[in-house]
Amino acid sequence: MSETAFAMTGGRVSFEGKPVLRGIDLTVRPGEVVALLGANGSGKSTLVRALLGLTPLSGGTTLVYGSPPARFRDWWRIGYVPQRLHVGGGVPASVHEVVASGRIARQSRFRRTSAADRAAVASALEAVRLADREGDPVQSLSGGQQQRVLIARALAGEPDTYVMDEPTAGVDAETQKLLADTLSALVLDGKTVVLVAHELGPLEPIITRGVVIREGRVAHDGRPPRPEGDCARPGHEHQHPHAAVEPGAGPLTGWQGDPR
Amino acid sequence: MIIELLQEELFQLALIAALLVGLCAPAVGTFIVQRRLSLLGDGIGHVALTGVALGFLTGTAPVLTAVIVSVLGAVAIELVRARGRTNGDVALALLFYGGIAGGVMLMGIAPGGSTTKLNSYLFGAIASVTPEDIWIIAALAAAVIAVVVIFGRELFVLCQDEEMARASGLPVRFLSLLIAVTAALTVVIAMRVVGLLLVSALMVIPVATSQQLTRGFRTTMLLAMLFGVLASVGGLLASTYSAKVPPGAAIVLLALAGFVLALGVGRFVRRGRTQESSLSERPKLRVEEVA
Numbered sequence: 027m028s029e030t031a032f033a034m035t036g037g038r039v040s041f042e043g044k045p046v047l048r049g050i051d052l053t054v055r056p057g058e059v060v061a062l063l064g065a066n067g068s069g070k071s072t073l074v075r076a077l078l079g080l081t082p083l084s085g086g087t088t089l090v091y092g093s094p095p096a097r098f099r100d101w102w103r104i105g106y107v108p109q110r111l112h113v114g115g116g117v118p119a120s121v122h123e124v125v126a127s128g129r130i131a132r133q134s135r136f137r138r139t140s141a142a143d144r145a146a147v148a149s150a151l152e153a154v155r156l157a158d159r160e161g162d163p164v165q166s167l168s169g170g171q172q173q174r175v176l177i178a179r180a181l182a183g184e185p186d187t188y189v190m191d192e193p194t195a196g197v198d199a200e201t202q203k204l205l206a207d208t209l210s211a212l213v214l215d216g217k218t219v220v221l222v223a224h225e226l227g228p229l230e231p232i233i234t235r236g237v238v239i240r241e242g243r244v245a246h247d248g249r250p251p252r253p254e255g256d257c258a259r260p261g262h263e264h265q266h267p268h269a270a271v272e273p274g275a276g277p278l279t280g281w282q283g284d285p286r
Numbered sequence: 287m288i289i290e291l292l293q294e295e296l297f298q299l300a301l302i303a304a305l306l307v308g309l310c311a312p313a314v315g316t317f318i319v320q321r322r323l324s325l326l327g328d329g330i331g332h333v334a335l336t337g338v339a340l341g342f343l344t345g346t347a348p349v350l351t352a353v354i355v356s357v358l359g360a361v362a363i364e365l366v367r368a369r370g371r372t373n374g375d376v377a378l379a380l381l382f383y384g385g386i387a388g389g390v391m392l393m394g395i396a397p398g399g400s401t402t403k404l405n406s407y408l409f410g411a412i413a414s415v416t417p418e419d420i421w422i423i424a425a426l427a428a429a430v431i432a433v434v435v436i437f438g439r440e441l442f443v444l445c446q447d448e449e450m451a452r453a454s455g456l457p458v459r460f461l462s463l464l465i466a467v468t469a470a471l472t473v474v475i476a477m478r479v480v481g482l483l484l485v486s487a488l489m490v491i492p493v494a495t496s497q498q499l500t501r502g503f504r505t506t507m508l509l510a511m512l513f514g515v516l517a518s519v520g521g522l523l524a525s526t527y528s529a530k531v532p533p534g535a536a537i538v539l540l541a542l543a544g545f546v547l548a549l550g551v552g553r554f555v556r557r558g559r560t561q562e563s564s565l566s567e568r569p570k571l572r573v574e575e576v577a
Contacts, residue, residue, distance in 0.1 A: 078453050101455025112447035115322040120502035127443045131454045135436060163501045
């Protein structure tokens with residue numbers, strides 16, 4: 027079995043004839059912390075979904091730990107954190123139930139919940155500081171807290187690779203800080219991380235590689251780009267932690283870091 | 287009075303049927319409501335009518351033909367849903383109309399088919415449940431409960447977030463078909479008790495009632511099953527005391543009354559809860575991002 031988490035070669039995706047990814051080559055090796063960066067509509071979220079096989083490729087190939095997504099079996103190795111928590115059709119689900127569902131890829135159909143399952147769920151809840159809210163319905167949580175539930179769900183599965191789609195978009199500074207701390211611990215543990223972001227903010231120190239997607243192509247792959255250089259290009263208007271900005275709630279101001 | 291009733295065989299059969307329906311319909315219903323497919327039961331109910339009529343036409347037990355046709359219908363509905371086309375909506379509607387019209391037409395052609403018989407399937411006829419019916423209903427109910435117990439964990443993830451289910455390596459297509467087929471079996475179980483036109487009510491109303499009061503998925507399902515049993519047995523008793531009360535309608539109206547009651551109680555409970563949590567933290571609104 028290959029230890030390369032993801033290997034995409036010439037990946038193409040189009041929606042209704044409109045190309046979104048136009049030939050992406052991307053290999054993610056174990057222990058890397060890769061940030062996929064780019065403006066809205068650049069294709070970075072589609073790339074993440076294509077890596078997981080959630081969006082089919084119209085050209086090229088992609089492998090998850092050496093297998094095409096459709097034939098990949100060891101899904102417990104992947105912890106996916108989607109952009110938003112889907113709360114379904116209004117039936118309440120408790121924080122504990124949602125986080126515990128992160129164990130699903132490790133649980134066989136006829137096995138009851140084990141002590142290991144319980145311990146993993148408890149420590150995931152502890153890590154995102156939601157242990158005291160475990161009985162509450164997720165529907166009653168704030169956006170930042172829901173994001174923490176999603177992260178805890180991935181943590182509970184104890185995967186080798188985390189795939190996070192904009193984990194910090196629109197969340198409060200406290201959650202961003204918490205995410206940075208959680209990720210640092212995972213990185214020390216040798217875990218692999220692929221995350222989509224507008225800007226790096228408090229995550230910057232732990233990112234080992236930045237991949238900038240522009241119009242469905244890799245525009246930069248290497249050290250995380252310095253905000254000054256990269257963001258100086260025309261049409262790039264989002265705000266940075268070092269800029270004195272109002273702590274408002276625009277879609278691009280999610281990376282303000284600690285407002286102190 | 288109740289003791290006397292319990293000694294009557296007809297009432298015993300009806301009571302067993304009501305209990306099984308009250309348990310199964312809300313259990314499956316919890317997943318269906320979570321999956322935003324509340325009207326799935328109605329759709330299958332329409333299609334099942336053709337199955338019932340086929341039974342009369344061919345001289346087979348209508349419950350058996352209803353199982354076959356409604357399972358096929360459920361699979362068709364799921365395939366249309368999974369393709370996710372914008373005209374899927376219309377395709378489903380066509381299937382439903384075909385089901386009702388086909389049922390009425392076949393029933394008219396069938397030897398011994400009559401509007402009275404049709405009515406007993408459309409609106410239920412719990413008093414005419416036979417021992418054979420009970421055996422079939424019990425077997426189907428066992429299958430439905432087994433699915434919920436064995437696949438519950440996976441179905442929870444699927445109904446919560448299908449994409450997450452796929453990224454967890456769950457057999458999404460199989461599970462989607464499983465939930466549709468289980469719903470079809472439930473429709474057939476409930477057909478004799480509340481009738482095809484009201485089947486979905488027992489899958490949806492107890493869940494809607496329960497979720498006013500609960501905080502978790504599991505408790506919602508268990509409480510919904512309790513409400514389902516209370517409504518179906520209560521409705522049966524009401525119709526036993528007064529011959530003028532049709533049991534199917536009594537069951538559904540009782541369930542609705544429970545919903546209205548829970549709505550009031552739930553609002554009261556939630557207000558208390560919000561005050562409690564606002565003391566510790568002010569809820570923040572999430573900024574939805576347009577990616």
